[in-house]
């Protein structure tokens with residue numbers, strides 16, 4: 001059994017994907033080919049925002065957003081303490097200071113109350129200017145943007161939505177990648193919409209930021225790439241990756257629906273023995289991960305050992321709070337007090353999740369988990 005089965009997906013759609021890849025090779029327009037523009041148009045339409053700029057990966061997408069806002073030295077950027085490293089890594093890259101904020105134990109997403117506390121701390125105890133919050137849609141579920149917006153509006157923070165794990169997720173009728181002032185995603189192969197290498201995208205409704213992002217992702221170009229009006233990055237999406245994504249976008253909705261079915265089957269069989277994921281009313285997850293919580297670290301070790309013995313893959317996302325990563329040592333501002341993050345880091349466990357999991361496989365995952373905890 002695979003944790004995320006990319007092979008089955010490819011086998012099912014081999015003909016179309018091979019055809020699209022071959023077309024790029026025949027056309028030899030490997031950088032900024034017509035497929036990239038077409039993909040940007042289709043992604044913007046799918047998400048429901050004015051502008052999409054495809055780029056090299058989800059980390060660059062976050063960095064480009066901070067660069068477009070000219071965030072830098074003296075600024076504070078608030079980031080959930082429980083997320084993938086990238087969400088915080090990009091902050092010091094711009095010269096700003098990351099301030100880590102606790103999460104909600106049920107949704108794993110940033111807590112608006114903790115965000116308010118962290119901003120107050122920065123205002124009263126540091127010389128930093130609170131500038132932006134990176135709201136991560138962890139494991140696929142959109143963050144609570146209504147609550148995050150209330151705090152952001154109070155303090156004049158820009159909202160950057162890190163939707164690397166939540167492409168295809170929704171709150172009500174609204175899709176992820178449309179909740180931030182700028183939003184970003186990743187097309188890393190194992191993400192909900194993955195390509196065949198690295199890839200990412202930035203979304204915004206703001207015309208001026210969109211123009212700046214277009215420039216920033218090609219060496220800060222002006223009228224062309226040999227006219228350079230600012231310091232930028234080399235962060236384009238390859239034409240080959242765009243071609244793969246255009247094909248995969250065609251059956252993406254079916255895949256999200258299938259993941260929803262897998263999640264419901266897990267819920268049904270596991271609800272009475274472990275804490276299953278809490279998806280809030282009106283939310284649809286993109287199901288990057290299906291993450292349960294065990295009673296304590298010892299019980300998690302037991303479940304992992306049992307699953308391993310049964311030949312079933314599992315993974316811990318994430319074992320360590322961001323504020324305890326060595327890379328951030330010496331740059332923390334002192335506002336980090338993240339009990340819920342510590343709690344979840346000790347107990348979370350992600351189970352195999354992808355659209356092609358079969359009923360028998362789901363049953364054997366659940367049997368293995370139950371055997372260990374009962």
Ligand SMILES: *Cc1c(COP(=O)(O)O)cnc(C)c1O
Pocket residue numbers: 057058059060083084086087136162164165185186187188198199200
């Ligand atoms: C994967 C991920 C990223 C980074 O995306 P890459 O394409 O791997 O650079 C950023 N944020 C989160 C939450 C992610 O899961």
